[in-house]
Amino acid sequence: MDFNDSPEEAAFRQEVKTWLAENAQAYREPLPLGPGDIRIAEMGREWQKIKARGGYAAISWPTEAGGRGATPIEEVIFAEEENRYHVPVGPFVGIGVGLAVPTIRAHGTPEQIEQFAHPTLMGDILWCQLFSEPAAGSDLAAVRTRAQRDGDDWVVNGQKVWTSWAHTADWGILLARTDPEQVKHKGLTFFLLDMRTPGIDVRPIRSISGESEFNEVFLTDVRIPDRCRLGEVGAGWGVAMTTLMNERANSTGESLLLPDVSSLVRLARERGLAEKNQRELAALYAREQGLKYFQARQLTALSRGEQLGPMSVISKLVFANVLQDGSAMGLDMLGLEAAFLATEDHRVTRFQYGYQWAAALRIAGGADEILKNQIAERELGLPGEIRADKGVPFSQLPVGR
Amino acid sequence: MNFDFSDDQKMLADHARQFLGETCTFDRLREFVASGEDYDRALWQQMVELGWPGLSVPEAAGGLGLGVLELCLLSEEIGRVLAPVPFFSTVCQAVPLLEQAGGEVADSLLARIAAGTCTVAVANPDQGHSLELGGNSCLDGALAPVAWLHCADVLLVTASETDGTAVLLSVELDQPGVQRERLAAQVLDSVSAWGAAHFDKALTTVLARGELVVALNHKLRLRSAVLLAFEQLGGADSACTMARDYSLERYTFGRQIGGYQAIKHKLADVRVAIELARSNAYYGAWALYTDSPELPRAAALARISGTETFTLAAEENLQVHGGIGYTWEANCHFYYQRARLLAVAVGGPDQWAAELLESIR
Amino acid sequence: MNPQELNDWLATARNWLQEQAPDYSGKARQGLTMDEDLALGRRWQALKSDAGYACITLPRQYDGGGGTEMQKILFEAEEKTWDLPNTYFGISLGMPVPMLLRYGSEAVKDELLPKAIRGEHIWCQLFSEPAAGSDLAALTLKATRDGDGWRLNGQKLWTSWAQYSDWGIIVTRSDPTVPKHAGLTYFYLDMKSEGVEVRTIRKLAGESEINEVFFNNVYVPDSQRMGEVGGGFKVAIETLMVERYAVSDEACGGISAERFIDIAARARIGSRPALEDGEVRRLLADTLVERQGLRSIHRRAMEAIAAGHEPGPEGAIRKLLIAKRRLLLGAAAMDLMGPDALLYDSSAAQSNDPVNAWIEAPPIRIAGGTDEILRNTIAEKVLRLPQDHRPDKGVPFNQL
Structure with missing residues (x-):
């Protein structure tokens, strides 16, 4: 039992370190950007090109697709080493490399793969994911955005929401309803959408923290040529499943900007409040550290070539809840200072940001309740939820708000 | 990254789980409580045959010479079935204490533990304050509650010499100077048993003294x-x-x-x-x-x-x-x-x- | 009764308790076996009945108090400040007796009600079964017609004080071919009837009041039916609602905040008294805040009752919180006691001894509405959220 790399892993890590030392010098210092500054996406294209030259742009892709065919543990090692620098990485690049192209490779025509895979690898195409809607969140198959056939095109009308980086994306992967008379999972079709098409209106969502990478995307008579359909008509749910399977629960936010429990303990000590909250602080710290060692166990499993089980969802579940609880405690301890957003005190902004971001994190990429259902069903073998929508045509389902 | 137990260690745990799952059932626990027995001697005997008491005892002393990682896994399995045996005090506490204290007496105790002929009760270090250690290492005073004290063969306890120096003692419990009883009051956890002892010029052996005891x-x-x-x-x-x-x-x-x-x-x-x-x-x-x-x-x-x-x-x-x-x-x-x-x-x-x-x- | 009269009445009652209660509570009960304690309880019940303090809302002609709901609540709250042997009669007088008052014939009421109110008889409530707890209507104990009466076969579970009971009220399944709520019939019966067998259930600790009751072809005359054939579920719900507002102890029978303070004042964490520890003070503050909140809710409910309204779902909130709080305080006090907590005396009072308070806490989170059911009640009745999915609705019982 140890925390060391295997010889192969150590060799890979060394190779990565050497490469980064030669190529990431420009990123030694923090980027001159505040949280939520969208210019990071443009910087991301540059870094992606540099990585592509070194063969690290899409290390999990198979070699024939221009990747390295890296194992999951090598991906983690690369990310660990890369994160020692202040490189502009994030979903603005990750959605394309991690979600869109693997989906296209699984379901697309040779022409589609040709058109999108290499440019995405090179950072020339950035992607966004047009899945969630106001009435289709945890229940994604409830999407209402309509795509109707018109000659060689589809005409799309509807609204998407929570679309990260839609404002910087060149293309989007879109899930839309083509047949409302089918049961809900069967009437969906998957499209690739050029974000410069007329009729697309991207509006940033002002979140509770006042800034956001999220958007609403309104689609009004947007025309998509049929050659941009991915997979068969009505087969969109299966295609979307491929995307979701690739969605790893590692979107835990910009961790450098978030408070950890150690900083909370230091704050408590400084304010003479550590003793009063001793049990609570210790329990919170034990959860945070437990998660850290859980992740070490997960990496061990990857390193041994094993599949991760259903418990891997706890990374986000625990992280978000520890972040919310810890940030709330921190703000309580700061007292009235915490009430002012425009503060110069770095520590105050961290707890504020943590508290706000945690609220989103407990919902995005699988709400707490959905993740607990998954643990109950897949890990403990408890029965699935009762589904009132089974076998009912989509058009006849109750709509609500 | 290799933050997990090895396959051999996991195999040991699997065997232990299977064995304990078959033998230490809830029915057996209920029978144990009803019987009023000190500890589950038959189960302990089976554990002896598997070599568990001597698991981390050095091979030279007759043990299996395995390490603390194996002990961790066995502890998990024992926790799973709540086995009513003095495993924790004898194997998890006494063995390393004796090993680190060293000396002839400690070595012979280790050999007895490995041979399955000795169970040990271990008092919390702060429980020995009221004990008095006189000349010739004779012990006077009372001690309670300590798990399995009424039925163990040996007690390890920290006491103070007259000048306040801490000493780690081993006490053979089957001797005229020791009166023992199982605590009559109901014990919260019905599958563990707790004892009290009264010492009257009981013979002891000093295993360690001073700073070493504090470190131990x-x-x-x-x-x-x-x-x-x-x-x-x-x-x-x-x-x-x-x-x-x-x-x-x-x-x-x-x-x-x-x-x-x-x-x-x-x-x-x-x-x-x-x-x-x-x-x-x-x-x-x-x-x-x-x-x-x-x-x-x-x-x-x-x-x-x-x-x-x-x-x-x-x-x-x-x-x-x-x-x-x-x-x-x-x-x-x-x-x-x-x-x-x-x-x-x-x-x-x-x-x-x-x-x-x-x-x- | 106007407020002034009510105050005067309460003052008299308080004086009466000052005079009488010491002989029946606290020290007077120490070291008694359950049988002896029950005998003391019967005497206390009779004494109260003579003074008009037993079953205050029931008519005087049956040896009740002939008073109002308000008087009953005030008296019970006062009585709870003593440690009286009332537990044996809680269910008997709380549910079966008021139901008999509604459904019994005059002759039966004349004969049985005074005996119950004076503590000579104990009544039990035979509702729950192994597969029918939260879901009462899932019960299976069979009632089949036999001449002028019925034959009962099956098993009841969790029947408190059945081992001492003279009479019982029971819900049975008289028709398994209709949906489950529609096939139930309700009776009262003599617990000494042939074929009734009571077996006491061993609990985690202490002497047990809970029983299994087996029915082997027990005869019950049709005259002892309460309500319509097939109308048993309605009567059962009526039974559970009869006590409009149960006065429960703030500490839920466990250790009070004051007792916890007492323990914390004597325990030490590190080198300081535990009571000076920030964490301990915080727990205590939370406890006191919650208690004050519950007192305010209690006051609102009292005002509603005084104004002739039905109290709301406060009872569910109260039980949910005090049962959990009892578990928390008990465990926290045990943490402070350290290894001493491992040895305990199961006859010590739960209100005084943290170990007993803790060990007896779990059934309170289950009996009379589990935490989960209470949360559903609050979600459905207070927040108006939809009911859980119920696949059993409208399906004949024998097809479930």
């Missing part, structure tokens, strides 16, 4: 915390499985109760807590195994997670069972009571919380 006790405490965390983990995991199984059997309002989110989410919460506790316990095992300077922090983490998780799992297991859970027949009480026993066994949650926070700089 410090290490003992941290090691106990980690190994108990594994016991807690085993108990929590098995309580969670029991609740899961029951929630699939029990129907209410026409559905399995395990289908209601009130129950699903409750059990998911327990399962998440177990996963975190397991991760912290593994970290404790690693720190113990490598004798890391991180050990105090790792022990406190393991202990806090273990206590919180076993308590949660035991309480919610009973709750999921509904009324039946509160009956003697339903077995939920074994976990419910053991969880509380382990919570206070080597220092309570407040103490460990304070130490954990202390380690954060």
